[in-house]
Amino acid sequence: MSVFILQYMHTMSTQKQTKINLVLQNMAPGAVLTSNWLTVHGVSNNLARRYVSSGWFERIGQGAYIRYGDDVDWQGGLYALQSQLGLKVHVGGLSSLRLKGMGHFLSLDADQSIQLFSGSAKPLPAWFRETDWGVQIQHRTASLFSNAENLQMSSVPHKSFEIEMSPPELAAFEMIHGIKDNSDFDHARTVFEGLSTLRPKESQELLQTCKSVRVKRLFLWMARDCGHPWFKYMDMEKVDLGSGKRVVYKGGKLDQEFLITVPRPEGVSDV
Known part of the structure; x- marks a missing residue:
C-alpha cells in the first residue's frame, strides 16, 4: 500500500x-x-x-x-422537541405546577403522568410518542388563547439543559381547561388553594386573551372562593364573561355572580 x-x-x-x-x-x-x-x-x-x-x-x-450509555429521560426528549425541532410544546397544567413546587395537593397518580400542551393538533414525532419514558405522556392540544404564539413561558433546569413549561398563572388556566367531571373539579379546586401567589398582571392578561368563557368564569370563581389576595386586583369589566348559565358541576348550585354550577356547601340547599 x-x-x-x-x-x-x-x-x-x-x-x-x-x-x-x-x-x-x-x-x-x-x-x-x-x-x-x-x-x-x-x-x-x-x-x-x-x-x-x-x-x-x-x-x-x-x-x-x-x-450510547447516556441516561435520557422524557425531559431529554422534550428538550429536543423544543430546542432542536422548534416545536411549540411545553409542560403545562398540573404537571407544571408540580414541577414548580406548587402542586402539594396532587395525588400520587398525577406523579405518574406528564401533561404536555401545544396549540397544534399535529402529533408529536413518532420516536417521542413510542419511546418508553417510564411515565405516561399526555399530549393535549387546545387553542385556548387568542395570542397563543406570544404566551410567555418559564423554564426549569434539568441535567445540562432547561425545558420550557407554563408559568403558574398559565398552568392554572390549563388545569381548569382539563376539568371534565366533578372529580376533576374537586381536585383542581384543592390545588387552587395553593395558588395564593399568582401574579395579578399576568392573570389579568390571560383572562383578557382566554377564548373560553367557561375557563374564565371557573378561574375567577376559584380565586374568589379561595380568598386569594390577588383576586381583588382582577378588573372584570375588561373580561368577556359571555352570557347565560354554564353547568360545570353536576348536581351543584348556581353561583349568581359567575353563573356556573359549583359544589353545594354542606348543609346548604337551593330552597
Whole structure:
C-alpha cells in the first residue's frame, strides 16, 4: 500500500474522530439528538448510522439518537422537541405546577403522568410518542388563547439543559381547561388553594386573551372562593364573561355572580 494511501486513510480517520469529538462536545448530556441537530453539526444520516455501528450512538427511532450509555429521560426528549425541532410544546397544567413546587395537593397518580400542551393538533414525532419514558405522556392540544404564539413561558433546569413549561398563572388556566367531571373539579379546586401567589398582571392578561368563557368564569370563581389576595386586583369589566348559565358541576348550585354550577356547601340547599 502506497504512502499516499496510508496518509489519506489516516487523514480521513482523524477527520472522523475530530467530528465525533466536536459533536460530543456540543451535545447536551441527557438529551436526544435529532437528525436536524446532527445535520447542523455536520453529521449526515449515513454518518449517523456509522456512529451507531461504531458504538457511539444508539438509535431510538426514526431521526432520533442518544449517546450510547447516556441516561435520557422524557425531559431529554422534550428538550429536543423544543430546542432542536422548534416545536411549540411545553409542560403545562398540573404537571407544571408540580414541577414548580406548587402542586402539594396532587395525588400520587398525577406523579405518574406528564401533561404536555401545544396549540397544534399535529402529533408529536413518532420516536417521542413510542419511546418508553417510564411515565405516561399526555399530549393535549387546545387553542385556548387568542395570542397563543406570544404566551410567555418559564423554564426549569434539568441535567445540562432547561425545558420550557407554563408559568403558574398559565398552568392554572390549563388545569381548569382539563376539568371534565366533578372529580376533576374537586381536585383542581384543592390545588387552587395553593395558588395564593399568582401574579395579578399576568392573570389579568390571560383572562383578557382566554377564548373560553367557561375557563374564565371557573378561574375567577376559584380565586374568589379561595380568598386569594390577588383576586381583588382582577378588573372584570375588561373580561368577556359571555352570557347565560354554564353547568360545570353536576348536581351543584348556581353561583349568581359567575353563573356556573359549583359544589353545594354542606348543609346548604337551593330552597
